Amino acid sequence: xxxxxxxxxxxxxxxxxxxxxxxxxxxxxxxxxxxxxxxxxxxxxxxxxxxxxxxxxxxxxxxxxxxxxxxxxxxxxxxxxxxxxxxxxxxxxxxxxxxxxxxxxxxxxxxxxxxxxxxxxxxxxxxxxxxxxxxxxxxxxxxxxxxxxxxxxxxxxxxxxxxxxxxxxxxxxxxxxxxxxxxxxxxxxxxxxxxxxxxxxxxxxxxxxxxxxxxxxxxxxxxxxxxxxxxxxxxxxxxxxxxxxxxxxxxxxxxxxxxxxxxxxxxxxxxxxxxxxxxxxxxxxxxxxxxxxxxxxxxxxxxxxxxxxxxxxxxxxxxxxxxxxxxxxxxxxxxxxxxxxxxx
Numbered sequence: 001x002x003x004x005x006x007x008x009x010x011x012x013x014x015x016x017x018x019x020x021x022x023x024x025x026x027x028x029x030x031x032x033x034x035x036x037x038x039x040x041x042x043x044x045x046x047x048x049x050x051x052x053x054x055x056x057x058x059x060x061x062x063x064x065x066x067x068x069x070x071x072x073x074x075x076x077x078x079x080x081x082x083x084x085x086x087x088x089x090x091x092x093x094x095x096x097x098x099x100x101x102x103x104x105x106x107x108x109x110x111x112x113x114x115x116x117x118x119x120x121x122x123x124x125x126x127x128x129x130x131x132x133x134x135x136x137x138x139x140x141x142x143x144x145x146x147x148x149x150x151x152x153x154x155x156x157x158x159x160x161x162x163x164x165x166x167x168x169x170x171x172x173x174x175x176x177x178x179x180x181x182x183x184x185x186x187x188x189x190x191x192x193x194x195x196x197x198x199x200x201x202x203x204x205x206x207x208x209x210x211x212x213x214x215x216x217x218x219x220x221x222x223x224x225x226x227x228x229x230x231x232x233x234x235x236x237x238x239x240x241x242x243x244x245x246x247x248x249x250x251x252x253x254x255x256x257x258x259x260x261x262x263x264x265x266x267x268x269x270x271x272x273x274x275x276x277x278x279x280x281x282x283x284x285x286x287x288x289x290x291x292x293x294x295x296x297x298x299x300x301x302x303x304x305x306x307x308x309x310x311x312x313x314x315x316x317x318x319x320x321x322x323x324x325x326x327x328x329x330x331x332x333x334x335x336x337x338x339x340x341x342x343x344x
Contacts, residue, residue: 074153
């Protein structure tokens with residue numbers, strides 16, 4: 001059969017296949033069914049000397065905040081070891097000819113077909129690879145920003161995920177900063193040149209992400225406590241910092257505890273603290289142990305975040321005025337600590 005006939009047959013298979021994207025509002029089960037093989041996709045990962053095929057939970061590509069959540073899975077091997085699994089790795093002597101405009105070479109096509117389950121989707125790292133593989137092999141491919149986050153993670157951990165790969169990624173091939181990581185840093189006003197990203201910056205960005213996630217998971221309890229606080233004291237806390245709200249909830253339970261007041265967004269003012277204590281005196285009480293534990297958890301997360309920002313202040317030469325890293329730099333200067341690479 002000629003190449004043209006093969007392409008026609010491949011296009012015919014694609015024409016009768018499901019839609020290229022699941023419809024909006026699809027459930028996790030729906031995504032898994034659409035992706036095939038219980039939602040586990042096959043990832044075609046291009047390495048310096050060849051190609052690897054990995055298994056990955058494709059449903060994660062479509063979940064809310066997918067970009068932030070995916071990159072954080074590939075910070076180190078501890079986080080990635082239960083996320084992605086190697087199926088096959090092959091070295092190609094002429095890798096540049098493996099995927100060309102006229103189709104996929106026999107060796108790579110065989111490798112993909114033997115690893116792919118019926119109906120399973122294949123994720124690829126380039127739009128041109130998606131177009132060529134779909135046209136020549138009739139295999140539905142995935143390529144978007146979420147897939148690129150997976151590729152960033154594989155490149156970040158290529159040495160441990162593929163120990164048989166002896167060649168090193170070039171700076172051009174390596175994705176120095178992922179979209180998910182950038183969105184986390186942007187949230188804190190941190191601007192970093194992609195070429196300067198290193199393992200230390202990735203680790204600190206991951207710490208910021210984990211602190212945010214830790215607090216997000218406690219938002220339902222904070223929201224309920226905010227309503228109770230307003231009923232008891234009349235204070236509207238919907239725009240408060242989480243630590244400030246957690247402090248108020250602890251204070252209404254334990255008014256005898258000493259707290260630091262001030263104008264900081266994380267602190268209660270003197271008048272606010274007075275209203276909270278008065279609410280307790282008026283008989284408004286909450287479940288003491290729940291909000292004491294909540295305060296301890298939020299305070300712990302704030303402390304970890306502050307230390308991560310201070311570490312980033314050592315690593316980042318410049319930060320926009322008003323950013324949290326710039327604030328951390330100023331605090332370090334006040335403490336007599338330089339903002340270079342010297343350890344404190």
